[in-house]
Amino acid sequence: QKEVEQDPGPLSVPEGAIVSLNCTYSNSAFQYFMWYRQYSRKGPELLMYTYSSGNKEDGRFTAQVDKSSKYISLFIRDSQPSDSATYLCAMSFNQGGKLIFGQGTELSVKP
Amino acid sequence: GAVVSQHPSWVICKSGTSVKIECRSLDFQATTMFWYRQFPKQSLMLMATSNEGSKATYEQGVEKDKFLINHASLTLSTLTVTSAHPEDSSFYICSAIRGGNTEAFFGQGTRLTVV
Numbered sequence: 001q002k003e004v005e006q007d008p009g010p011l012s013v014p015e016g017a018i019v020s021l022n023c024t025y026s027n028s029a030f031q032y033f034m035w036y037r038q039y040s041r042k043g044p045e046l047l048m049y050t051y052s053s054g055n056k057e058d059g060r061f062t063a064q065v066d067k068s069s070k071y072i073s074l075f076i077r078d079s080q081p082s083d084s085a086t087y088l089c090a091m092s093f094n095q096g097g098k099l100i101f102g103q104g105t106e107l108s109v110k111p
Numbered sequence: 112g113a114v115v116s117q118h119p120s121w122v123i124c125k126s127g128t129s130v131k132i133e134c135r136s137l138d139f140q141a142t143t144m145f146w147y148r149q150f151p152k153q154s155l156m157l158m159a160t161s162n163e164g165s166k167a168t169y170e171q172g173v174e175k176d177k178f179l180i181n182h183a184s185l186t187l188s189t190l191t192v193t194s195a196h197p198e199d200s201s202f203y204i205c206s207a208i209r210g211g212n213t214e215a216f217f218g219q220g221t222r223l224t225v226v
Contacts, residue, residue, distance in 0.1 A: 036217075043206075043217035049214060101156075
């Protein structure tokens with residue numbers, strides 16, 4: 001069993017749709033949770049960062065962490081074609097520690 | 112925002128030769144840098160953790176003699192792929208942590224093709 005599981009997709013939605021991306025994990029010691037966006041042949045770009053359980057909102061993006069269920073989510077409201085990319089969840093045990101990534105979900109937003 | 116620059120962006124080399132990839136933090140001092148490898152449509156796999164002035168810590172299954180990592184200063188880490196073979200062809204990405212911070216800032220990646 002992988003430490004971090006993420007549905008690879010691909011996921012295709014129409015422009016304006018609400019997108020829900022999810023990851024599950026097995027190690028309850030993870031404390032820091034992140035979502036990265038990666039365009040083709042580019043390095044990942046940090047979208048959201050959350051410590052422990054709870055919600056965090058930034059513009060059209062909302063990140064949720066449920067440590068009791070070992071489940072994290074990223075919601076994208078009013079999705080745009082420019083949101084088309086691969087979204088990677090990542091988590092770490094400690095501050096500044098190594099990141100364990102999910103497989104990434106490929107998202108395509110159609111105009 | 113913090114900027115991490117990786118060079119080169121792509122490189123093609125002959126089998127048996129060595130290739131060096133540089134990772135620089137341009138506007139901050141990076142106490143820790145990480146090197147990842149990514150195959151097409153797969154996730155980033157951590158290869159090693161690099162701290163300035165000390166030996167890198169390699170993940171299980173990563174050959175330290177093949178993937179040489181040097182973190183000579185707080186703004187530069189290098190990954191040298193020695194005696195490269197076609198199976199080493201991949202996308203290599205570095206990230207850097209600013210001291211006292213938790214965010215990891217990623218370079219743009221280096222696509223290595225060994226022919």
